[in-house]
Amino acid sequence: MRHSQLRAGYCLSALMFLTVILSVVPGCSQRRQQAPKPTGPWTNTSLSPDERADLVIREMTLDEKIAVLHGVGMPTDDPLTEENMPSNRGVGYEVGVPRLGIPGIDMSDAAYGVRSSGANGRYSTALPANVAAAASWDTDAAYEYGKLIGAELRAQGYNMTLGGGVDITREPRNGRTFEYLGEDPILAGTLVARLIEGTQSQHVIGDIKHYAFNDQESGRNSVNITISKRAARESDLLAFEIGVEQGHPAAVMCSYNRVLGDFSCENKWLLTDVLKKDWQFPGFVVSDWGGTHSTEKASAAGLENEEPGRFFYEAKYKAAVEAGTIPQAELDEHVHRILRSMFAAGVIDYPRERGVVDPLAGLEVARKIEEGGIVLLKNKAATLPLVPIRLHTIAVIGAHSDVGMISGGGSAQVDPPGGNAIAPPGKGAPRWQAEIWFPTSPLKAIQARAPKTTVKYDSGDDPAAAAALAKSADVAIVFAYQWESEGMDLSTLTLAHNQDALIAAVAAANPHTVVVIESGSPVTMPWVDAPAAIVEAWYAGSDGANALGNVLFGSVNPSGKLPNTFPKSEADLPHPTITQPPPMSHHYDGAAVTPEQWAKGLPPFQVAYDEGLKVGYKWYDAEKKPVLFPFGYGLSYTTYHYSGLTVTPGDKVKVTFTLTNTGARAGAEIAEVYAALPASAEEPPKRLVGWSKVELKAGEKKTVEVEIDPKYLSIFDEGKDAWALVPGDYTILVGGSSDKLPLKATVNLK
Ligand code: BGC
Numbered sequence: 158m159r160h161s162q163l164r165a166g167y168c169l170s171a172l173m174f175l176t177v178i179l180s181v182v183p184g185c186s187q188r189r190q191q192a193p194k195p196t197g198p199w200t201n202t203s204l205s206p207d208e209r210a211d212l213v214i215r216e217m218t219l220d221e222k223i224a225v226l227h228g229v230g231m232p233t234d235d236p237l238t239e240e241n242m243p244s245n246r247g248v249g250y251e252v253g254v255p256r257l258g259i260p261g262i263d264m265s266d267a268a269y270g271v272r273s274s275g276a277n278g279r280y281s282t283a284l285p286a287n288v289a290a291a292a293s294w295d296t297d298a299a300y301e302y303g304k305l306i307g308a309e310l311r312a313q314g315y316n317m318t319l320g321g322g323v324d325i326t327r328e329p330r331n332g333r334t335f336e337y338l339g340e341d342p343i344l345a346g347t348l349v350a351r352l353i354e355g356t357q358s359q360h361v362i363g364d365i366k367h368y369a370f371n372d373q374e375s376g377r378n379s380v381n382i383t384i385s386k387r388a389a390r391e392s393d394l395l396a397f398e399i400g401v402e403q404g405h406p407a408a409v410m411c412s413y414n415r416v417l418g419d420f421s422c423e424n425k426w427l428l429t430d431v432l433k434k435d436w437q438f439p440g441f442v443v444s445d446w447g448g449t450h451s452t453e454k455a456s457a458a459g460l461e462n463e464e465p466g467r468f469f470y471e472a473k474y475k476a477a478v479e480a481g482t483i484p485q486a487e488l489d490e491h492v493h494r495i496l497r498s499m500f501a502a503g504v505i506d507y508p509r510e511r512g513v514v515d516p517l518a519g520l521e522v523a524r525k526i527e528e529g530g531i532v533l534l535k536n537k538a539a540t541l542p543l544v545p546i547r548l549h550t551i552a553v554i555g556a557h558s559d560v561g562m563i564s565g566g567g568s569a570q571v572d573p574p575g576g577n578a579i580a581p582p583g584k585g586a587p588r589w590q591a592e593i594w595f596p597t598s599p600l601k602a603i604q605a606r607a608p609k610t611t612v613k614y615d616s617g618d619d620p621a622a623a624a625a626l627a628k629s630a631d632v633a634i635v636f637a638y639q640w641e642s643e644g645m646d647l648s649t650l651t652l653a654h655n656q657d658a659l660i661a662a663v664a665a666a667n668p669h670t671v672v673v674i675e676s677g678s679p680v681t682m683p684w685v686d687a688p689a690a691i692v693e694a695w696y697a698g699s700d701g702a703n704a705l706g707n708v709l710f711g712s713v714n715p716s717g718k719l720p721n722t723f724p725k726s727e728a729d730l731p732h733p734t735i736t737q738p739p740p741m742s743h744h745y746d747g748a749a750v751t752p753e754q755w756a757k758g759l760p761p762f763q764v765a766y767d768e769g770l771k772v773g774y775k776w777y778d779a780e781k782k783p784v785l786f787p788f789g790y791g792l793s794y795t796t797y798h799y800s801g802l803t804v805t806p807g808d809k810v811k812v813t814f815t816l817t818n819t820g821a822r823a824g825a826e827i828a829e830v831y832a833a834l835p836a837s838a839e840e841p842p843k844r845l846v847g848w849s850k851v852e853l854k855a856g857e858k859k860t861v862e863v864e865i866d867p868k869y870l871s872i873f874d875e876g877k878d879a880w881a882l883v884p885g886d887y888t889i890l891v892g893g894s895s896d897k898l899p900l901k902a903t904v905n906l907k
Pocket of ligand 1: 266
């Protein structure tokens with residue numbers, strides 16, 4: 158508030174005294190240039206986005222065309238220049254075509270909320286981490302998630318998101334697991350599509366990323382991924398295929414890594430053959446930040462937009478067009494894709510406009526999504542929900558649960574209101590790769606739900622002291638966290654900071670111990686048999702503590718199910734250790750790499766995905782490895798019964814069954830449908846092919862119908878370069894977890 162008043166006053170005096178100053182005063186220039194008025198025949202909204210784009214292109218000069226192909230530096234880092242001055246100071250800005258009234262594209266990271274908005278004096282809502290939303294398996298919630306992000310982006314003056322992460326959890330130690338939507342391509346793809354739709358409903362350019370196989374952060378700028386094309390299409394790429402076909406994102410962000418030899422952002426197979434030809438993607442490809450490595454090669458492969466700078470896509474690009482090494486038609490095609498996507502997303506017809514968001518409504522969306530995503534992993538003797546009148550004392554232990562809950566780091570980081578909850582006042586501004594805690598206090602949420610109970614806190618720093626407090630309480634709730642961030646991987650799935658010892662000590666001291674985990678990735682649990690209850694709360698977002706409180710005390714019945722398998726041990730992973738880059742190939746930020754070396758591309762090191770399409774549960778199933786908690790698993794305070802399966806073949810196989818709530822509480826059950834393909838398909842034992850989240854009152858019974866997209870029953874035939882159904886018997890399995898599928902029927906498909 159104070160900020161904008163100051164800025165307004167500054168504008169006025171600048172206006173009164175020196176017009177020329179206007180162009181260097183950020184706030185004034187921003188207002189002046191923010192919404193150029195489109196003029197010309199392309200304002201005709203009855204024309205298609207493609208027709209409108211072509212009308213603009215007809216009027217554009219070569220320099221104007223080149224200008225839309227690149228960013229103008231990171232407005233966050235660089236001193237503002239004349240070019241990025243109209244931006245909102247996000248991470249990227251493309252200038253548009255001011256002469257023709259085509260606005261710039263103003264980009265912000267927004268994985269689980271709008272990044273870096275604290276500096277704008279308007280904190281954005283931190284939704285629960287994307288993986289938490291995935292744990293809700295709730296397509297409507299995914300839409301709301303995206304819609305909220307779109308609305309807050311727009312209100313802050315942005316017209317493009319850099320969210321939409323969907324790389325599947327092939328490597329659970331990946332430091333960005335929290336930004337993605339789990340290990341199953343059909344679950345992740347379906348959810349990201351809805352998220353994108355929600356964002357684009359707010360006239361914001363949607364994005365899906367990081368295309369493709371950015372499954373580990375270690376050496377992400379140099380790693381070369383090898384995998385068979387069939388396995389690629391049936392695993393990681395399937396998530397993108399569904400996201401693109403169903404979500405219609407205007408943009409795809411290509412990733413840093415190499416795939417089958419070429420960098421993703423100059424990889425013709427990925428960008429042209431698969432994305433643009435096979436999936437018919439009409440939008441534009443934007444490079445990850447610094448992920449462009451060439452001019453002619455990248456352009457021919459299908460990259461439209463270099464971000465955040467212009468090393469390859471400005472002077473070098475113009476020279477190539479003039480020399481004829483980049484054909485005019487190729488340039489026009491790239492410009493067309495950018496402009497038609499702007500028209501399609503509505504950023505030209507609905508210019509970005511700052512507004513005020515309703516922070517309370519944001520908190521409510523965040524809370525509800527978290528409530529739907531919390532997973533109850535263990536609940537011996539109905540320890541949960543807690544009943545306050547039976548409890549004289551509750552011990553709350555560990556993970557700064559007196560003041561906050563952890564969030565995921567890197568470019569996804571959302572600013573916590575008032576700064577990092579665990580830092581002294583005024584010292585909490587988020588830094589790159591620092592643990593950031595949101596001011597949502599589990600201790601307060603617990604006390605609010607048990608007002609007459611004595612609630613005591615112990616930091617957990619000394620397991621013996623924590624155990625002593627636990628021993629004196631009726632119930633001990635011990636919090637543990639695993640922080641992760643972009644730009645690094647977890648060295649292990651073991652909880653850091655001696656938290657395994659803390660949990661073991663507390664659980665040994667009190668048989669009524671509840672463990673709450675805040676993590677983005679699975680964690681190992683050597684103590685799993687000891688506590689009475691275990692809850693996975695993920696990175697819980699702005700109102701996480703209230704969501705958790707509602708689940709712990711039963712005003713919300715947990716319904717989330719794991720979107721990632723929790724393995725027993727890292728030794729069971731397809732890659733027991735993460736392949737590390739040779740020392741020179743470090744992440745740009747940390748290494749002695751010159752800009753020239755960087756631009757050229759760091760020397761590759763190899764990671765072979767020999768496990769192929771066997772990602773997550775498909776791997777453990779095929780290898781017959783028992784797990785700690787399986788994919789699709791999650792308990793409830795009620796019980797469900799599955800019966801009466803019928804499977805009807807047709808254009809879409811129809812699966813019908815009856816689901817009954819056999820307990821005494823209302824709840825929502827995620828009913829999962831899997832298929833085992835004919836043996837000749839040579840596939841893992843089963844794959845998820847559909848699901849339905851069904852709300853049921855106590856004792857209620859519903860008929861559930863799930864239709865299966867034929868592609869989800871198919872294999873990718875490399876010879877035909879197409880999806881193909883293998884004729885034979887398909888076993889359809891239905892139930893509440895990948896390891897517990899009581900209904901089974903066989904259908905013959907041709
Ligand atoms: C990340 C992207 C992000 C971009 C801009 C990159 O380091 O990989 O996900 O959108 O930075 O901040």
